[in-house]
Amino acid sequence: MVNHFAAVAMLLAVLAGPVWAGIVDLIPVSARSAAAYTNHAERLATELEAKGLLFGAPIYIRIFKASRELELWVEGAGGYTLFRTYPICAMSGSLGPKLERGDWQAPEGFYSVDADWMHPHSRFHLAFNIGYPNSFDRAKGRTGSAIMVHGGCDSRGCFAMTDEIMEEIYVLAEAALRHSQRDFAVHVFPFHMTDENLRAHRDSEWHDFWLKLRNGYDSFAETGVPPGSPTESLVFEALDGFEVQVVTESR
Numbered sequence: 001m002v003n004h005f006a007a008v009a010m011l012l013a014v015l016a017g018p019v020w021a022g023i024v025d026l027i028p029v030s031a032r033s034a035a036a037y038t039n040h041a042e043r044l045a046t047e048l049e050a051k052g053l054l055f056g057a058p059i060y061i062r063i064f065k066a067s068r069e070l071e072l073w074v075e076g077a078g079g080y081t082l083f084r085t086y087p088i089c090a091m092s093g094s095l096g097p098k099l100e101r102g103d104w105q106a107p108e109g110f111y112s113v114d115a116d117w118m119h120p121h122s123r124f125h126l127a128f129n130i131g132y133p134n135s136f137d138r139a140k141g142r143t144g145s146a147i148m149v150h151g152g153c154d155s156r157g158c159f160a161m162t163d164e165i166m167e168e169i170y171v172l173a174e175a176a177l178r179h180s181q182r183d184f185a186v187h188v189f190p191f192h193m194t195d196e197n198l199r200a201h202r203d204s205e206w207h208d209f210w211l212k213l214r215n216g217y218d219s220f221a222e223t224g225v226p227p228g229s230p231t232e233s234l235v236f237e238a239l240d241g242f243e244v245q246v247v248t249e250s251r
Helices: 004-016 031-050 135-139 163-179 195-200 207-223
Strands: 059-064 069-076 079-087 109-114 127-129 148-150 183-189 236-239 242-244
Touching (some): 031 163, 059 163, 069 163, 109 207, 127 163, 148 163, 163 183
Parallel strands (some): 059 183
Antiparallel strands (some): 059 069, 109 183, 127 148, 236 242
């Protein structure tokens, strides 16, 4: 059997050059994540190539709660391209941010995932922690932890996918972390931040909060660069006096 690390390194070297120095050893691996690579990596590389993209290139994830969609974008020569939109199999709670531990509410906001947050040994097949609570959540006194994108199609505040879809997302995320990113952004929105949707929810207690989240949504639409990435210095407008930045925080 070909060693998982060796197989990954050879594939990435062929497709897109050397991996991040020191990052490969930081990403945990399980028999399940190794099998996911074996089952999906070659096919994904071919599908990405058909769109002018590389396996192992930087990724960006957006989640929309109302429509239960997870978008996975991949960076190419001309900016980020939407590679695939995946259905979220299960999600608990309602529109609005997570407030406290045990409320079974999925959060909203701007988060990032690095190697420490990858969980190939998850009891929900494969998973990664999105990084809730972020600095804004903590400043607002919001509690809870271990909010995941995971397999298993069962949610208690997380974003649950089917196992097959989770394997594909996990492989793309792991490849990006191994090759080209120290962390990737996960932005969670209540819905697509259009004027129409915001008007439809103008009576919500969270309407002002959502207007602030729209800054990041609009920035990406205008620039094609996820806010907070190395080439974008945007700092979001203060939310109730607290600055929200999309950065990787020390764990």
